[in-house]
Amino acid sequence: MDIRFEQAEARFEGRTVVHPLTLSLSERRIGVIGLNGSGKTTFARMINGLVPPATGQVTVNGFDTVKDGDKVRGQAGFIFQNPQNQIILPILKEDIALGLKSRKLSKADTEAAVEAVLARFGIAHLGERRAHELSGGELQLAALASVLVTQPDILIMDEPTNQLDLKNHGLVERTIQGLDENVIIISHDLGLIADFDRVLLFHGGRLAQDGAPAEVIARYRELAA
Amino acid sequence: MKTLYVEGDTFLHRLSPRTKLLGLAALSLVLFLVHSPAVLSVAAMLGGIVCASLRLGWRQSWLRLRPILLTIVIVALFTLVLNGRHDALIVATRLTALALFAAAVTATTSTGDFIDEITRLAMPLERLGVVKAADIGLSIGLVIRFVPEILSRYQAIRDAHRARGLKPRPLTLAVPLIILTLKNADDIAAAIDARGIRAQK
């Protein structure tokens, strides 16, 4: 994984949300923390080109997020805060297959890939179910399956444990720990990122601290107090 | 959502959706050109035979056809009073024949087949730059996906009315329902784009 920000800035309706930022990311497990409105979600959305930089440049594994948007989105999968809104088609299997459509695989290959990713997350029994019948934890796993079926190199997750009960929280946490992909997580759940390789702290649209979890979390507690 | 398609392996099931749709269109043209009550009655009877051959059962067939047959009866009675017996007979037999054949096409073509056919029909439009053909299937999927979600949201808003002792009114129900639903559009669109489902320009 090789993510580079070169003086990249994000603006929204004339307001700067992320100030010009230069940074490179290559660690396997990266956490992003900060208060509400600190710019951390925008930062994450800049990585896969959902928010294009107003000035400067962002590249992922050498691809520019603006010029090669499709390639970048193939490299970096994104799981949003509300898994409810990520399952787009009525039946889970159909939805997961949808992400493979641009690959132009044969029907059998598509089906095999869908079965494999469902099995990987232990939700093979949910394939024929309707998306609106799934529970919070099941939805989060389904969202993971729908994104990872295209085999991205990097997975970005926005608040993956938000609103989950204790049991589902543990399930999702263990699943994330077991992922082979590079993972970037934006979260208020400090326990989830406590043993990550690197943590970024955003404050007022700027990178306030960058380093090992313990020191960055300590600084976050100071800022929040 | 349950569709009006009925699984089976009759002659009509095996015909391609395009043949059925073109056939239905041609038939409707012919039916409007014919003005003989006798010929139209035969057409209506044929339609009845086709529907019966699908083995839907009387109850199912009646449930499906009741709303439209009722409308036809009302319109035919109107015509009877205003224009006389001859015209009323033509209207009733022509519309009944059309309704029966149309219902037979619906019952023998699956939703998936229809979507594939519509996508193919939209290809020339895609070349003109009017729509992306693949968007049609995606949009239909989106609608079916989110209807149950909206219904449970509607229920929640109704319950909120009750909990606060308010009577549910069209305005106080519709406005929050619409705002809460449409606010999800940004998230859903971002998810579609992030998964590369619609190739970007």
Place this chain on the structure above:
Amino acid sequence: MTTRDLVLAALFAAIIVALGLVPPIMLGFIPVPITAQSLGVMLAGVILGAKRGGFAVLLVLLLVAIGLPVLSGGRGGLATFASPTAGYLVGWFFAAVVTGYCSERFVDRSQSGLVQITGFFLAALLGGVVVDHALGILYLAYVTGTGLSTAFIGDLSFVPGDVLKAMISALAGRAVMVGYPLLPQRA
């Protein structure tokens, strides 16, 4: 069309379908239940504008055509288009487009609330009542051969209800615009 426009249209189509499945809602001041689906058509134009509103209604008609029972009372399938009242149904599309087009022209975010509501009401009246009923009457007169004036008299009994719906959609359109503005603005 952007992905967001596509999703907005699809969500609104889903709202129109859902409005056909919920029990009729009672109005406050007169004891008449209203079927909310044709209200949804006017709302699509008022809230989303011509292009997205028209696409939303087109999606509903497409769902009807492919055999889903999405109209109120569980109606659906190609037979619905063979009904003598099919003109009103197909007219929904033009109603939403005209309502949307007029809303975009008549209503501006800088206007006062009363002006906005009046603008939306006129737009919904033109699209949802004038255009939709005109198409309904034309087709009804054509299939029955009864002549326009008879079809028009038969139609009149449905006009008051639809005028009322135009009023409701004007109020709702303005309330949604305040809470979550989506209507495309004139340049």
